Amino acid sequence: MLYGALEAGGTKCLCAVGDAPQHLQDITAIPTTSPARTLAAISEYFARYPIDGIGVASFGPVDLDPHSSDYGMITRSPKQEWQGANFRQYLQGKLGVPVAIDTDVTAALLAEQSLGAALGTTRCVYLTIGTGIGGSFWTGEGVYHGLWHPEIGHIRIPRVDDDHFIGCCPFHGDCLEGLASGEAIRQRWNQNPDTLPLTHRAWSMEAEYLALGLVALFYILVPQRIVLGGGVMQQSQLFPMIRANVSTLLNGYLKPFAESKVLDDVIVPPHFRNTAGLVGAMQLAISLTKGRRTDSP
Amino acid sequence: MLYGALEAGGTKCLCAVGDAPQHLQDITAIPTTSPARTLAAISEYFARYPIDGIGVASFGPVDLDPHSSDYGMITRSPKQEWQGANFRQYLQGKLGVPVAIDTDVTAALLAEQSLGAALGTTRCVYLTIGTGIGGSFWTGEGVYHGLWHPEIGHIRIPRVDDDHFIGCCPFHGDCLEGLASGEAIRQRWNQNPDTLPLTHRAWSMEAEYLALGLVALFYILVPQRIVLGGGVMQQSQLFPMIRANVSTLLNGYLKPFAESKVLDDVIVPPHFRNTAGLVGAMQLAISLTKGRRTDSP
Numbered sequence: 001m002l003y004g005a006l007e008a009g010g011t012k013c014l015c016a017v018g019d020a021p022q023h024l025q026d027i028t029a030i031p032t033t034s035p036a037r038t039l040a041a042i043s044e045y046f047a048r049y050p051i052d053g054i055g056v057a058s059f060g061p062v063d064l065d066p067h068s069s070d071y072g073m074i075t076r077s078p079k080q081e082w083q084g085a086n087f088r089q090y091l092q093g094k095l096g097v098p099v100a101i102d103t104d105v106t107a108a109l110l111a112e113q114s115l116g117a118a119l120g121t122t123r124c125v126y127l128t129i130g131t132g133i134g135g136s137f138w139t140g141e142g143v144y145h146g147l148w149h150p151e152i153g154h155i156r157i158p159r160v161d162d163d164h165f166i167g168c169c170p171f172h173g174d175c176l177e178g179l180a181s182g183e184a185i186r187q188r189w190n191q192n193p194d195t196l197p198l199t200h201r202a203w204s205m206e207a208e209y210l211a212l213g214l215v216a217l218f219y220i221l222v223p224q225r226i227v228l229g230g231g232v233m234q235q236s237q238l239f240p241m242i243r244a245n246v247s248t249l250l251n252g253y254l255k256p257f258a259e260s261k262v263l264d265d266v267i268v269p270p271h272f273r274n275t276a277g278l279v280g281a282m283q284l285a286i287s288l289t290k291g292r293r294t295d296s297p
Numbered sequence: 298m299l300y301g302a303l304e305a306g307g308t309k310c311l312c313a314v315g316d317a318p319q320h321l322q323d324i325t326a327i328p329t330t331s332p333a334r335t336l337a338a339i340s341e342y343f344a345r346y347p348i349d350g351i352g353v354a355s356f357g358p359v360d361l362d363p364h365s366s367d368y369g370m371i372t373r374s375p376k377q378e379w380q381g382a383n384f385r386q387y388l389q390g391k392l393g394v395p396v397a398i399d400t401d402v403t404a405a406l407l408a409e410q411s412l413g414a415a416l417g418t419t420r421c422v423y424l425t426i427g428t429g430i431g432g433s434f435w436t437g438e439g440v441y442h443g444l445w446h447p448e449i450g451h452i453r454i455p456r457v458d459d460d461h462f463i464g465c466c467p468f469h470g471d472c473l474e475g476l477a478s479g480e481a482i483r484q485r486w487n488q489n490p491d492t493l494p495l496t497h498r499a500w501s502m503e504a505e506y507l508a509l510g511l512v513a514l515f516y517i518l519v520p521q522r523i524v525l526g527g528g529v530m531q532q533s534q535l536f537p538m539i540r541a542n543v544s545t546l547l548n549g550y551l552k553p554f555a556e557s558k559v560l561d562d563v564i565v566p567p568h569f570r571n572t573a574g575l576v577g578a579m580q581l582a583i584s585l586t587k588g589r590r591t592d593s594p
Binding site: 061075123139140141144145146147148149150151152153154155156157158159171172212215216217219220221222223224249251252253254255256 | 358372420436437438441442443444445446447448449450451452453454455456468469509512513514516517518519520521546548549550551552553
């Protein structure tokens with residue numbers, strides 16, 4: 001069997017083929033320009049291979065309800081042109097193979113849970129802290145889907161005393177994403193986050209906000225592992241600070257995390273750096289062709 | 298088949314028998330005094346019936362890990378004497394029938410999900426707002442269990458501007474439970490909550506805090522229904538206020554709840570008033586004897 005994997009991002013779409021998630025071949029980047037041009041280029045790429053199915057890890061929000069007439073459609077996007085575009089429908093129509101779709105965050109969760117930093121756990125979360133904050137989690141039987149995909153990034157958290165930034169979320173102002181996303185850091189300090197020194201207050205504040213957000217995940221999901229990915233988390237000095245803050249906030253209340261050292265193995269960086277989306281997309285394709293997903297048309 | 302149901306509370310233990318959760322017979326209250334005396338009385342009650350199994354809905358925290366040597370044990374309790382007590386072990390030893398145990402909150406969730414206010418939903422939450430705040434949720438396949446039972450009540454939320462109460466949680470001060478439990482209301486206003494007039498600021502503030510807590514559940518679980526029970530929620534004026542605040546806080550971001558009217562069917566009071574624990578306990582017993590739970594010894 002040969003599978004196709006597509007990670008559709010805001011600036012580029014990564015394509016690959018392979019017979020297993022670990023075997024990504026011919027990784028190719030196609031610029032995300034207009035839907036017409038980009039979709040055609042992607043379709044041409046996959047048409048060169050005798051593939052049995054495709055998995056798509058898509059930027060979003062995407063309609064993921066298999067019963068919806070808009071299944072697979074990008075429902076709202078800062079990229080106006082892409083609103084209403086549908087990778088799944090297009091590729092299925094053009095190539096005549098089943099196409100599975102989920103969010104880029106869920107694809108990263110699949111990759112980390114089955115082959116990466118959350119391997120061996122059945123209660124785990126993947127949270128990306130980049131331009132925005134998004135997450136997805138695994139509940140034992142598989143990826144959790146509510147009535148809509150979880151939008152973990154928009155929970156409300158208390159503000160840190162010395163922070164007077166109003167928050168950058170266009171919907172909620174100072175929700176977690178509004179206070180702790182990469183965009184929030186950029187706006188608050190009026191500087192590219194990458195240029196802030198390691199000891200800048202920006203990072204200790206970031207660790208405080210992320211810990212307040214993680215506490216909600218700890219109390220609601222009591223997970224074995226939380227993988228923190230995304231551009232902001234490449235600032236690896238954040239990890240020990242976040243763990244220390246979480247430990248202080250939990251204050252011994254949850255027995256499994258009562259010893260703070262445990263958190264070293266709970267709050268961890270991703271295993272995959274740039275290929276999590278593609279690895280997860282291929283797993284979506286494999287699940288669909290093996291009938292483990294029921295969202296096939 | 299005849300089943301036993303036990304709802305173990307801090308002041309009394311309710312016992313019942315029956316052949317189905319809807320058929321609770323001989324409901325009997327036994328005072329919760331010393332473990333020795335109370336456990337003996339409960340055992341005597343059940344010994345009068347030819348029961349095939351017992352379900353226990355217990356106050357907690359309880360060790361719910363079937364692989365733990367402390368399985369079923371009350372691990373920490375304000376009632377010092379009860380620390381280390383184990384309903385499950387005791388009744389199984391005395392009566393020689395399988396005994397299933399879960400928290401009182403999870404039992405209430407089971408009752409509401411299968412026969413009550415969350416009937417027909419597969420993604421639902423039961424949250425009790427009483428002396429403390431606790432919750433449990435259903436993920437499609439069944440009750441969610443993390444590494445430990447969820448302690449939803451202890452998430453962090455922003456404070457309301459005109460509230461200067463420090464919070465009453467002995468572990469976290471002003472977590473959700475510390476700000477919005479019945480005990481918090483009593484301490485903040487120095488008054489029994491039941492004596493506060495319907496239009497008192499206590500209630501609008503309570504609705505604001507509960508909405509901030511619910512928003513975390515909305516963004517993480519995107520549930521079809523959230524059942525709000527417990528003593529505080531008998532103040533039914535809270536429901537419309539909570540729904541309005543949740544709608545404002547979500548601000549249309551989650552598509553399924555974009556129309557605020559939808560929330561009338563999502564945030565609801567319980568169907569069961571006083572028997573949810575017993576109904577759920579009997580469901581635990583039935584699941585165990587039918588082999589749908591694997592925690593039998």
